[in-house]
Amino acid sequence: MSTHVYVGSTISHTDVHERLPGAVLHPPVAHGDLLQLRPRRGDTVLIIDGVFYERLPVRNQEILWLLQEGVRVVGAAGMGALRAAELHTYGMVGIGTVFEMYRAGTVDGDDEVAVGPGGPDEKHQPRSESLINMRVVLRSAVVAGELSTDESARLSTLAESLPVADRSWPVLEARSARDPGGEELSARLREVARKKGGGVQREDALKALDFVAGGRADGRASAAEPRERVPVTPFLRAWLDQNRVRPVGGEPVDDVSVLRFLQLYDPAFPERWALYAMGVIADGAPTAQPIPAAERRELEDRCVARAAERLGGVRLAGSVEQYWLAGPELSLDEREKLLRVLVRSYRAPGGAPLHGCPQLFTQPAELWAKASHAVTACRRENQRVAELSPRYSVHRLKRERVLSHFARIWGVADAPDTVLAAARDRAITSLGQLHTYGREMMLPFLDWNADDVERALAQVAA
Numbered sequence: 231m232s233t234h235v236y237v238g239s240t241i242s243h244t245d246v247h248e249r250l251p252g253a254v255l256h257p258p259v260a261h262g263d264l265l266q267l268r269p270r271r272g273d274t275v276l277i278i279d280g281v282f283y284e285r286l287p288v289r290n291q292e293i294l295w296l297l298q299e300g301v302r303v304v305g306a307a308g309m310g311a312l313r314a315a316e317l318h319t320y321g322m323v324g325i326g327t328v329f330e331m332y333r334a335g336t337v338d339g340d341d342e343v344a345v346g347p348g349g350p351d352e353k354h355q356p357r358s359e360s361l362i363n364m365r366v367v368l369r370s371a372v373v374a375g376e377l378s379t380d381e382s383a384r385l386s387t388l389a390e391s392l393p394v395a396d397r398s399w400p401v402l403e404a405r406s407a408r409d410p411g412g413e414e415l416s417a418r419l420r421e422v423a424r425k426k427g428g429g430v431q432r433e434d435a436l437k438a439l440d441f442v443a444g445g446r447a448d449g450r451a452s453a454a455e456p457r458e459r460v461p462v463t464p465f466l467r468a469w470l471d472q473n474r475v476r477p478v479g480g481e482p483v484d485d486v487s488v489l490r491f492l493q494l495y496d497p498a499f500p501e502r503w504a505l506y507a508m509g510v511i512a513d514g515a516p517t518a519q520p521i522p523a524a525e526r527r528e529l530e531d532r533c534v535a536r537a538a539e540r541l542g543g544v545r546l547a548g549s550v551e552q553y554w555l556a557g558p559e560l561s562l563d564e565r566e567k568l569l570r571v572l573v574r575s576y577r578a579p580g581g582a583p584l585h586g587c588p589q590l591f592t593q594p595a596e597l598w599a600k601a602s603h604a605v606t607a608c609r610r611e612n613q614r615v616a617e618l619s620p621r622y623s624v625h626r627l628k629r630e631r632v633l634s635h636f637a638r639i640w641g642v643a644d645a646p647d648t649v650l651a652a653a654r655d656r657a658i659t660s661l662g663q664l665h666t667y668g669r670e671m672m673l674p675f676l677d678w679n680a681d682d683v684e685r686a687l688a689q690v691a692a
Contacts, residue, residue, distance in 0.1 A: 235254070337365070
C-alpha cells in the first residue's frame with residue numbers, strides 16, 4: 231500500500247519523512263493531480279496543501295472518485311481541511327483544529343487558508359500568512375490577556391480586509407499603527423506574533439501525519455461510510471480522459487487529444503463510429519470491427535427495429551431530414567436516411583461523444599501510437615509557427631479556411647451542410663467544434679500536412 235502526501239508551505243518534507251518514511255511527496259494539489267495519480271485500492275492520500283489561484287483547485291468530485299475507488303483520503307491544515315469539511319460525510323477523514331472550525335461553520339471562506347505561494351525554487355514557502363492562523367493567534371492572545379476581545383476582533387477584521395498576498399504580521403502591525411493610539415497596539419501585536427505565530431496549520435499537519443502513520447492524533451478524526459454512491463458526471467469523465475496522460479517523444483500526450491486527432495484524420499473513423507453507435511442502439515454494446523457485409527446488414531436491421539421499438543416508430547419528418555442530412559442525401563432511400571440520422575444523433579453516455587476511449591477506437595495499437603506521435607509533432611509545429619509572428623496562430627484561422635480544409639481532407643463538397651454531415655459521421659457535433667481551440671476541440675491539429683497524415687493512418691488502419 232502506498233501513501234501520497236500533497237504538501238507545500240505548511241510543513242517541511244523532513245517532517246513528513248520523519249513520520250512517514252515511505253511516503254511519496256507531491257507539490258500542493260491542483261485540479262487533475264489526483265486523477266493522474268491512479269492509486270490502488272487501499273492506498274492513502276493525505277492532502278495538506280493545495281493551490282487556489284495559480285491553477286484550478288482540486289474539485290470535490292475528484293476526491294469522491296478516489297473514495298469510491300477504495301482509497302483512503304485524509305485532509306488537514308489547508309486545502310485538505312477545507313475539502314474534508316465539505317466531504318467528511320462521504321468518507322473523507324478530517325484532522326485538526328482548522329478542519330473542526332470549517333465543519334462547525336466558525337469559518338467558511340476558502341481564503342481563510344490561502345497564502346501567497348512561493349514557487350518550487352522557494353520550496354513552496356509562503357509569502358504571506360493564512361487568515362485562519364492569524365485568527366487563532368489573536369484569539370489565543372485574548373485568552374492569555376494580551377489583547378482585549380475588541381482589539382482581537384478589530385485586528386481580525388483588518389486582516390480579513392487585506393489581499394491574500396499582503397496578509398502578514400508586519401503588514402498587520404503597520405496597518406494597525408495608523409489608527410489613533412495604534413502604535414501601542416501594534417507593539418503588543420508584534421510581541422503576540424513573535425510568541426504565538428508558529429501556526430495552527432502546522433500543528434494540524436503533524437497530527438494528520440501521526441494519524442496516517444497509525445499513531446495518536448490529538449483532535450478528532452471524522453470519517454463515515456458514504457451515504458450513497460456518488461454519480462460519475464460528464465465533467466468527471468472528461469477530467470479522467472484529459473488526465474490519462476502518456477509520455478510521447480518526451481512530451482505528455484493525453485488520450486483525448488489522440489482520439490480527437492483520429493476523429494479528424496483517420497479515414498476509417500466514420501465506419502468505427504457507425505459500428506459503435508449502431509451496436510449500442512441495437513444490442514446495448516458497441517460492435518467490434520470489421521464485420522462481414524451480411525453481419526453489417528443484420529446489425530442495421532436490429533438498429534432500426536430497436537429504434538422503432540423505443541421511439542414508437544421511426545418515420546422521419548421533413549424537418550428532421552433537413553437538420554441531420556446534407557442536400558444530396560435527401561434523395562437516399564428511407565432506410566439509409568434513417569440509419570444516418572440514428573448514427574449522427576447518437577450520444578454516448580455522459581454527454582460527450584466518447585468518454586473512456588473505448589477499445590474500438592484505440593486499436594490497432596500501431597494506429598494509436600502513430601496518432602500519438604502525430605499529436606506531438608503537430609503541437610511542436612504549431613508552436614514553431616506561432617513563434618515566427620503573433621499573426622501566425624491557429625486562434626486566428628478564418629472559419630472558411632477551416633471548413634475548406636476539412637472538406638478537402640474528408641472528400642466532400644465545400645459547403646456547410648455537407649461538411650457538417652461529414653463531421654457528424656465522425657462524432658463531431660457542430661461546425662463550431664471544428665473552429666474552437668481546446669483539448670476537447672479540433673484546432674490544435676490543423677496547421678500542418680494533413681494529407682500525409684491521412685495517408686499514413688489509412689495504411690495502418692488497412
